[in-house]
Amino acid sequence: MRSRLWVALLCAAPLFSAGAEGPAPAPAAAPAPAGERITVAVRGMVCSFCAQGLDKIFKDEPAVAKVDVSLDLEQMVIQLKPGATLDDARLRKLVGDAGFDVLGIDRARPSK
Amino acid sequence: MELQVGRWARLLSAVCALGLPAGTVEARPVSFLGSRMVMLSGQPMMSSLSVDVTLLRRLAVGASYGWMQRRSDELQLAALDVNVLAYRLNGAGYQANAFLLGNAGAVRDGSAAWRPAGAVAVELDAESRWLYGLVQGRYLRTLDGRLDDLQLLARAGVAPFVAGFQDINPFFVVQYQYLPRFSQPHVVTPMLRLLYRNVLLEVGVSLRGEPLVNVTTEF
Numbered sequence: 001m002r003s004r005l006w007v008a009l010l011c012a013a014p015l016f017s018a019g020a021e022g023p024a025p026a027p028a029a030a031p032a033p034a035g036e037r038i039t040v041a042v043r044g045m046v047c048s049f050c051a052q053g054l055d056k057i058f059k060d061e062p063a064v065a066k067v068d069v070s071l072d073l074e075q076m077v078i079q080l081k082p083g084a085t086l087d088d089a090r091l092r093k094l095v096g097d098a099g100f101d102v103l104g105i106d107r108a109r110p111s112k
Numbered sequence: 113m114e115l116q117v118g119r120w121a122r123l124l125s126a127v128c129a130l131g132l133p134a135g136t137v138e139a140r141p142v143s144f145l146g147s148r149m150v151m152l153s154g155q156p157m158m159s160s161l162s163v164d165v166t167l168l169r170r171l172a173v174g175a176s177y178g179w180m181q182r183r184s185d186e187l188q189l190a191a192l193d194v195n196v197l198a199y200r201l202n203g204a205g206y207q208a209n210a211f212l213l214g215n216a217g218a219v220r221d222g223s224a225a226w227r228p229a230g231a232v233a234v235e236l237d238a239e240s241r242w243l244y245g246l247v248q249g250r251y252l253r254t255l256d257g258r259l260d261d262l263q264l265l266a267r268a269g270v271a272p273f274v275a276g277f278q279d280i281n282p283f284f285v286v287q288y289q290y291l292p293r294f295s296q297p298h299v300v301t302p303m304l305r306l307l308y309r310n311v312l313l314e315v316g317v318s319l320r321g322e323p324l325v326n327v328t329t330e331f
Contacts, residue, residue, distance in 0.1 A: 044202025046239050048281050049307035052330070053144025055277075069277045071241060074205070097145035097169060101202040 035065055035080035041103035042095055045071055054098040061086070061094060074103075138305075138326040139312050140237065141195035141211050142172045149174075149330040155301075156322045157181050157294055162193060170197040176215060180261070183295045187259065189229065189252065191217025208238040219254050228255040244269035244283050244305070264290040269305060281307040287316070287324075296320065 045051045051069050054076060058067040063084035068077045080086055092102045143149055143166045153160045157180060164174030172195040179188050192215065199210040212234060219229035233250035246267040253260040269285035283305040291297050301324050303316025314326035 043204065044200075044207040046205065046207050046241050047307050048275060048277050048279065048309065049139070049312050049330075050207070050239075051277060052310045053147060056331075057144060057146075071275075071277050099142075099144055099169070099200065099202075099207075 035082045035084055036086075037108045038078040038080065038086065038091070039075055039106040039108070040078065040091060040095065041075045041105075042100045043074070043103050044100040045069070045074055047071075050099065054095065054100060057094050057098050138314050139328040139330070140197075140209060141193075141213055141235070142166055142170060142197040143330050145169055147330045149328065151326070151328045153326045155299075155318075155324050157291070157296070157299075164193055164195060171195070180294075182261070182291075182293045184293075185221050185259075187261070188220045189215070189217060189231070190226075191215035191229075191231065206238060206240040206243075209236070211235040211237075213250070215252075219252070219259060221259055227258070229253060229259070230255070241274045242271040244271075244285065261293050275307075278309070283307075285314070285316075 042054070045054065048071065051071065055067055055069050058064050058076070058078060063080050063086045064078055065081045065084075066079040070076070078086070078091075088105055091105060095102045138153065139149065139151060141149075141164065145166055145168070147166045149162075149164050149166070149172070151160075151162045151164075158178065159180075160176060160178035162174055162176035164172045166172040172193070174193040174195075175191065176193050177188070177190050180186070194214045194216075196212045196214075197209060198212050201208040213232065215231040217229060218226035220226045229252060231250060231252040233248055235246065235248040237244075237246040239245070244267070246265070248263075248265045250263045250265075251260070252262075266288045267285055269283040271281065271283050273282075275281035285303050285305045287299075287301045287303060289299040289301070291299060299318050299320070299322070301316045301318040301322070303314050303324055306313045306315075310330050312326075312328040314324065316324040318324065
């Protein structure tokens with residue numbers, strides 16, 4: 001009885017191993033081109049409630065894909081959409097509209 | 113016990129009735145450009161509701177309604193608001209502001225007719241991630257000069273820990289109100305101030321047991 005079980009398992013093993021491998025993987029999709037990443041040092045951000053405006057204003061900006069606000073670092077990191085631009089003057093205006101001041105702007109352009 | 117229940121019932125009824133013109137102080141009266149802010153402030157002797165829109169970087173307008181029970185009368189005020197950010201200092205780890213606030217509307221004393229009235233206020237605040245302070249003086253007067261009211265308020269607070277952007281940000285705050293036309297002219301209220309995303313909640317009980325609830329949201 002035990003030997004029959006082993007035989008059955010050995011015969012079924014290729015089925016399990018084929019299932020584990022699954023279908024041949026599709027060729028990896030090319031990574032989406034990243035937009036420009038801008039780090040903005042912001043003065044005056046002291047509470048999460050007040051800084052919500054900064055988050056909202058930049059998320060409403062068409063060129064912006066993602067915003068990360070850090071109270072600890074007193075900065076925000078903006079990820080632009082691929083091909084989009086946001087010049088310094090516009091950045092300063094938006095930060096000012098939120099009630100804060102820009103201390104510095106650091107741009108990391110995407111590698112091609 | 114009945115007295116306590118009565119106080120809570122009055123607070124609840126005042127909040128539900130959206131009674132009010134006392135100034136709301138829980139949040140900055142000029143917020144980010146384009147924002148809309150709703151501030152509700154409730155205490156047994158006064159409550160207020162204001163809805164403001166920040167039209168310019170330094171200007172918000174809106175409307176407010178308030179109610180207050182003073183020593184010798186009960187006032188209601190319905191008014192239009194003009195809030196001006198007169199000065200702002202964005203420093204390293206702190207922000208300080210000076211606001212000039214104005215209300216123009218009408219006041220009613222008990223069941224009497226509404227009278228044209230206005231109020232002006234000056235508010236100064238300063239805040240870091242772990243310290244908070246505010247002073248405000250407000251003066252209300254009817255056009256005919258028959259009624260007026262003066263209120264002074266000061267706050268000091270400290271955060272038990274420094275919170276992140278998406279964290280609940282608590283402050284322990286002590287508020288002092290000078291209300292010379294009220295039956296109790298000095299009111300000291302320890303409170304908990306909680307900021308979370310776009311909601312600000314303040315809950316406290318005065319040293320005489322009077323509850324305080326303030327709620328603000330902006331969007």
